Amino acid sequence: MRSRTPAPASFWEHFPHDADIGIVGAGPTRAEAFRQAALALTAVVTDPANVAHLHAVPVMCQAPTDELLLVEWLNALIYEMAVRAMLFGDFAIEIAGGELRATAYxxxxxxxxxxxxxxxxxxxLTALRVAHGPDGWRAQCVVDV
Amino acid sequence: MELSSLVRKSDYEWWIPQTGAMRVPGVIYGSAALVRAMDEKVREQVVNVAMLPGIQRASYAMPDAHWGYGFAIGGVAAFDPDDGGIVSAGGVGFDISCGVRTLRTGLVAESVEPVKRELAHELSRRVPAGVGSHGRIHLEEAGLEAMLEGGARWAVQCGYGIEADLGRVEEHGCMAGAVASAVSFKARHRQQDEMGTLGSGNHYLEVQRVAEVYDGDVAQAFGVAVNDVVVSIHCGSRGLGHQIGTEFLKEMAMAARGFGITLPDRELACAPVESELGRRYLGAMRAGINCALANRQIITHLVRHAFTTVLPQATLTLLYDVSHNTCKLESHICNGAAKPVFVHRKGATRALGPGHPDLPDGVRAIGQPVLIGGTMGTASYILVGTADSERLSFSSSCHGAGRAMSRHQALRTWKGRQVIDELAGRGIIVKSPSSRGVAEEAPGAYKDVDAVVEAADAAGLSRRVAKLVPLVCVKG
Structure with missing residues (x-):
């Protein structure tokens, strides 16, 4: 499964894992790659395009490395999805140093x-990678379902 | 997996010789076909686990092993705390104490067939399943504390079941050493409305018919015969266990270097048993076990109510309740002497042999019932622990079929409606809120459970007693 947004370097996709699912977000900035990874997370559950942006939920997390920050960000969303019984269809993200502040819609x-x-x-932490290359940023890991 | 990279000890036992940083050899159980079909990652993960401090005897993989996180799913390893042994959050997994509980109904298939559809409806109405589903029980702080330290015993005290149930649950329904205060606010919050819920993915509630009996004496002792109807519940510690796993995996991954532990894979995040972090994880993980035991106990109560409505003549008694994602302190023979070790079973079922003192009176002389879950359209099995399984695998056996195909591939291969219709044609009623979920869990996406169980039997890990086939399946 793969979806491209108008910006050519921004996309999310899934990759196979035996029992679970790998998610990938890519974009011109680290924040955009994390946003796309979050869309890929939602797509594990449902089509993100079918989720209305009715409520805004603030999310904040921090970690000492980019890779652990990705895991923290995704786990923060998983927690909010579980306790609020919600799905998220889009995200506004700012990352400064090791701190991420976001609003999930x-x-x-x-x-x-x-x-x-x-x-x-x-x-x-399986297949966990956050890296910047010639095509922009790429953020990925496997999620347990 | 390339068989040429393994040393064949028998038709069902394959060794990875101890080399490099491995502290013990690796042992993979399974037929040549099953082992050949395993991903190379399984071999890599068995080898990585063999490098961890304090590991005893060998790093094992059961016949249903597949690529997991750090540990293979189907992985078994034991660590000696007096030898620098570790406890690993990755070695238990996110769904702490996920397991299977099987109930006898006292009914035969002929009584259930005419009301199967009504029963399926009543079960799916009473047992919440799927994404976003909440139970009817809301636990405040005091209730959560009592549940985390009391397990199924707490649930029975609250009226969800009867005292006799507890005798047929591992740990007699209450895992000792649980520390509620080691469970975070987030983990508690995630669980407040999830008691008595099934979850999603490969979790299910099935009404099953005993299709075949392999060992009449043991089947009789377990109270099952051909054509009997039983109910099996497969689920775990829900959001609480997931959150405990999430938090400790990260904390252990960051702390490992401080303990002087070099991890061959970050997912092998661990801490020495005799460290503050190791002890805190054990306390939280044991509370997670109690959560799973309480959850399956509450679901049992809901199932009994559903049967009372549709089939009032049914009497649901507990055959057994096993967990397959745990770390437990047990006594095992290492270097010729019994000693306490922390046995990690990740997607592996404890399979205590006859006479084991931890078994309840009704089954002690026979061996532990080992409950193996199938998929919506394939068989499940009841096996029994063997005298040999202690020597072979720290008294462990397989836990299910294990996936053969990714969720993606399954989604490309099947439509949910198609799977439901096909199973209906075979007399199996599937109730699920998610058509896509059914497609991802299509029976064809799993390994051949018959071959897995046959291998466990042939390897001596546990012995087949009875085969169960589904009549009704409630999925998340």
């Missing part, structure tokens, strides 16, 4: 409309 889970496939248990 979404709505309550609607079983009939979203047909959520599976709960996400947590983001793992």
């Amino acid at each position: 979404g709505e309550a889970v609607d079983i009939a409309r979203h047909e959520p496939a599976v709960e996400i248990k947590g983001a793992t």
Whole structure:
């Protein structure tokens, strides 16, 4: 599964893992790559395009490295999805140093409309990579479902 | 996996010789076909685990092993705290104490078939399943504390079940050494409304028919016969366990260097058992075990109510409850002498042999019931622990079929409606809120559970007793 947004270097995609799912976000900035990774996270559960942006949820996290920051960011979203029974369809993110501040936009889970496939248990350190290359930033890991 | 990279000890036992930084050899159980079909990553993960401090005897993989996080799913390893042994959050996994509970109903298939659809509806109505589902129980702080330290015993005290249930649950329904205060606010918050919920993914609730009995004496002792109807529940510690796993995985990954532990893979995040972090994780993880035991106990209560509505003549009694994602302190023979070790089973079922003192009276002389889950359209199995399994695998066996195909590939291969219709044609009613979820969990996405169980039996890890086939499946 893969989806491109108008900016050519911004996209998310999934990659296979035996029991679970790998997620990838890419973009011209670290923040955009993290935003795309979050869209890939939602896409594990449902199509992010079908999630209305009705409520804004603030999210903040920090970590000593980019890679651990990605895991923290995804786990913060997984936590908010679980306790609020919500899905998120878009994200506004700022990263300064090792601190990420974001707003996640979404709505309550609607079983009939979203047909959520599976709960996400947590983001793992497997295939975890955040790197900057000639094509921009790429942020990825496997999530346990 | 290339068989040429392994040393064949028997048709079902393959060794990875101890080399380099490995402290012990690796041992993979399975037929040549099963082992050949395993990803090379399984071999790599078995080798990596063999490098961890304090590991005893060998790093094992069960016949259903597949690529996991740090440890292979289907991985078993034991660590001696007096030899610098570690405890690993990755070695237990995110779904702490995920397991299977099987209930006898006292009914035969002929009584259930005519009301199968009504029963499926009643079960799916009463047992919350799927993404965003909450239970009818809301736990405040005091209730959460009591649940985390009391497990299934707490649930029975709250009216969810009967005292007799506890005798057929590992640890008699309550894991000792749980420390509620080691469980974070976030983990508690995530669980407040999730008690008595099934979850999603490969978790399920099935009404099953005993299709075949392999060992009549043991089956009789377990109270099952051909054509009997049983109910199996597969789920774990829900959001609480996931959050504990998430938090300790990160904390252990960051702390490992400080303990002087070189991790061959970050996912092998661990801490010495005899460290503050190791002890704190054990306290939290044991509280997670209690959460899973309480959750399966509450679901049992809900299942009993559903049966009372549709089939009031049913009497649901507990055959057994096993967990397959745990770390437990057990006594095992290492270098010729029994000693306490911390046995990690990640996607592996404890399989205590006959006479083991931890088994309850009703099954002690026979061996532990080993409950193996299938998929919506394939068989599940009841096996029994063997006298040999202690020597072979620290008394462990397989836990299920194990995935053969990624979720992606499954989604490309099947549509949910197609799977539901096909199973309906075979007399299996599937109730699920998610068509996509059903497609991702299609039976064809899993390994052949029959071959996995046959290998566990042939390797001596546990012995087949009965085969169960689904009549009704409630999925998340």
